[in-house]
Amino acid sequence: MTALLGIEDLHAGYGAGDIVQGVDLELRQGEVVALLGRNGVGKTTLLHAIMGVVRPRAGSVRLREHDLAGRRSHEIARAGVALVPQGRRIFSRLTVEENLRLARSASDSRTRWTLDAVYELLPRLQERRRHRGDQLSGGEQQMLAIGRALLGNPTVFLFDEPSEGLAPRIVETMTETIAGLREQGLSAILVEQNLHVALALADAVAIMAKGEIVYRATTAEFRRSPEVARTQLGIGSQSGGPG
Secondary structure, eight states: OOOSEEEEEEEEOSTTSOSEEEEEEEEOTTOEEEEEOOTTSSHHHHHHHHHTSSOOSEEEEEETTEEOTTOOHHHHHHHTEEEEOTTOOOOTTSBHHHHHHHHHTTSOTTSSOOHHHHHHHOHHHHHTTTSBGGGSOHHHHHHHHHHHHHTTOOSEEEEEOTTTTOOHHHHHHHHHHHHHHHHTTOOEEEEOSOHHHHHHHOSEEEEEETTEEEEEEEHHHHHTOHHHIIIIIOOSOSSSOOO
């Protein structure tokens, strides 16, 4: 199957050094790839390089016929990529609805994800629509970040640690929300330290080490290979998170 998002020999970093060092990765239509790895191996930097937050030094990022490498973040968003960043990064002094309307202003009102559609998917946001971002719980802020991304009507999602800092009950709700989007054809790269969440959502697993992809397999194959989790992620079981 032809890749929806194709990354080839990508190099990117901050200052003089490369953190991402020759990454090759493909994402197919309707596929969720869990991007795993120890802290500091370059997972967030890779997402930022795809999104244009960090300018790649070499290599290519292609979304179907669009060459994204080196383009600005707003151009990449218009092409069809949305980042749900680590730490949410919503506008804390704006209300829920103001946050969402800012995202909607750049999208076509005829597209699938409208404000009403987001409220239907995430009814808690509608209940809290007049509250400021800094008045929301961590889980509500994460839902707002997802809703904001949806309103850009993206082709590809980049999720960076969506369960980070959330209570277990809220993690379950967030996982169910993303799983529902997956059933609707979500295509995404998911960086997630909670291995239980990652494996529940992903069709495939890619592992980064020292700025490179060193392993790629289906989720089922990964579950059958406990030695990979032990050697590459430093954990002894795939039943829980890496801690």
